[in-house]
Amino acid sequence: MTVATKGGLERSGPDIWTQNGNPSHLVSEAHASRERLGVEQIALWQLHRIDSKVPRDEQFEAVKLLLDDGVIAHAGLSEVSVEDIVEAAKVFPVATVQNRYNFADRGSEDVLKYCEAHGIGFIPWFPLAAGEHAREGSALDAIAKAHGATPSQIAVAWLLQRSPVIIPIPGTSRVAHLEENMKAGEIELTQAEFDQLDKAGSQRA
Numbered sequence: 548m549t550v551a552t553k554g555g556l557e558r559s560g561p562d563i564w565t566q567n568g569n570p571s572h573l574v575s576e577a578h579a580s581r582e583r584l585g586v587e588q589i590a591l592w593q594l595h596r597i598d599s600k601v602p603r604d605e606q607f608e609a610v611k612l613l614l615d616d617g618v619i620a621h622a623g624l625s626e627v628s629v630e631d632i633v634e635a636a637k638v639f640p641v642a643t644v645q646n647r648y649n650f651a652d653r654g655s656e657d658v659l660k661y662c663e664a665h666g667i668g669f670i671p672w673f674p675l676a677a678g679e680h681a682r683e684g685s686a687l688d689a690i691a692k693a694h695g696a697t698p699s700q701i702a703v704a705w706l707l708q709r710s711p712v713i714i715p716i717p718g719t720s721r722v723a724h725l726e727e728n729m730k731a732g733e734i735e736l737t738q739a740e741f742d743q744l745d746k747a748g749s750q751r752a
């Protein structure tokens with residue numbers, strides 16, 4: 548099991564997220580995370596957002612410092628473009644990218660392709676996308692029924708089949724959902740099912 552965390556956003560109240568890419572803040576935040584996690588080294592630390600108020604290279608240098616000092620073992624980015632990854636990779640090895648992506652939200656397809664080509668882990672957030680796509684009679688609903696599975700499980704199974712670099716991170720507060728989501732790894736979609744969801748999702752991109 549790998550515990551990953553992020554830094555670069557301040558949370559001063561409920562639903563208030565403020566970017567703070569000040570290099571000294573990034574460094575002190577990562578040190579504080581390490582202490583809270585009770586580990587010697589954070590396995591994977593991700594820059595939550597590149598703060599547009601701070602030159603991005605300065606933020607990347609802070610990440611490099613954390614790697615060089617051994618505070619973090621691997622570093623990643625979140626909600627970035629291909630160009631951001633290319634620039635960051637000039638400063639530190641980019642291990643992962645965490646962008647919003649699911650079968651029905653394919654805005655980061657170019658980033659995923661770049662990650663595949665460069666051996667970078669792609670961590671899709673909001674991976675379930677079951678909501679409206681799971682309505683009675685939808686492709687997701689039909690495929691879920693054929694597998695005796697839930698729409699959430701099929702959405703995760705599709706991601707796992709989409710690319711070997713994809714690591715889905717379904718969020719949940721319930722053990723039952725956690726167990727259900729873990730079982731998605733055992734579901735194998737047929738090529739026709741995969742293509743059907745691929746097509747349904749691509750049409751919406």
Ligand SMILES: NC(=O)c1ccc[n+]([C@@H]2O[C@H](COP(=O)([O-])OP(=O)(O)OC[C@H]3O[C@@H](n4cnc5c(N)ncnc54)[C@H](OP(=O)(O)O)[C@@H]3O)[C@@H](O)[C@H]2O)c1
Pocket residue numbers: 595625626645646671672673674675676697699700716717718719720721724725727728
């Ligand atoms: N990088 C970023 O900018 C960013 C932004 C947002 C989120 N994230 C990360 O992405 C991860 C997940 O994202 P997310 O929570 O926004 O979206 P999500 O995982 O797609 O959806 C979570 C929602 O789905 C429900 N759910 C989970 N499993 C389910 C199941 N098997 N059946 C039915 N409902 C289920 C959860 O409710 P229950 O609690 O009832 O299970 C919760 O309401 C988190 O680790 C989060 O930190 C990253």
